[in-house]
Amino acid sequence: MLPSSINCDTCSQSYDFPDPANGLYLYAPQYDVKNKTVKDEHLLSIPKQPVWCGTCNAPTFSEDLRSIRDWEHAIALTKMNKSIEYPINTTPLEDKTTAIEELKQLFNIRQKRHPKGHCLFCGGLQYIEFNNPNQQIRHDGCGGKFKFLYSVFSCIYRTSAYRIYSTDGKQIGRLQQHGETEGTFIVNECGYDSPNEKTE
Numbered sequence: 001m002l003p004s005s006i007n008c009d010t011c012s013q014s015y016d017f018p019d020p021a022n023g024l025y026l027y028a029p030q031y032d033v034k035n036k037t038v039k040d041e042h043l044l045s046i047p048k049q050p051v052w053c054g055t056c057n058a059p060t061f062s063e064d065l066r067s068i069r070d071w072e073h074a075i076a077l078t079k080m081n082k083s084i085e086y087p088i089n090t091t092p093l094e095d096k097t098t099a100i101e102e103l104k105q106l107f108n109i110r111q112k113r114h115p116k117g118h119c120l121f122c123g124g125l126q127y128i129e130f131n132n133p134n135q136q137i138r139h140d141g142c143g144g145k146f147k148f149l150y151s152v153f154s155c156i157y158r159t160s161a162y163r164i165y166s167t168d169g170k171q172i173g174r175l176q177q178h179g180e181t182e183g184t185f186i187v188n189e190c191g192y193d194s195p196n197e198k199t200e
């Protein structure tokens, strides 16, 4: 589960993460550039992690790409019908056939990439990972440590809340509306916007 905000343990100041819901950040490996459309069935949820982005100057999420070994391990566990948390979340009871298919497609993307993912809000690489034990994040000024806060979010979002990314981790735009063909969405090729903008 991704955190919704961080709180400084010394001065109590808190900062909100962008909307942390799963699936709001999607790869579109078969994006139709000419018609600006994507098919629902081709969209993949981006594995992500909480970071402090220096460019956004805010807590955001970045792609969480990790090592090839981590991926092979996750695929092996899924093939043994065990549940995993990374790069996708599966539960003990669910059928793993769809998960294997999704993992393979995500692994294809991962294999073509450098392990450092992009910030999902500016495309940059200037961030510190909260979950990396070698990178201590302290509150500027007071020097306090941050702790994560979690909250339960609604699972219903507007179509425009879904951000679409190329397999290079750069934002293409947001889903706009259903296209004429069933299962197709038209993409609004907008640029990055502030991580503090609320999508509901």
Ligand SMILES: [Zn+2]
Residues within 6 Å of the ligand: 008, 009, 010, 011, 012, 013, 139, 142, 143, 144
């Ligand atoms: Zn502080």
Ligand SMILES: [Zn+2]
Residues within 6 Å of the ligand: 053, 054, 055, 056, 057, 060, 119, 120, 121, 122, 123, 124
């Ligand atoms: Zn950023």
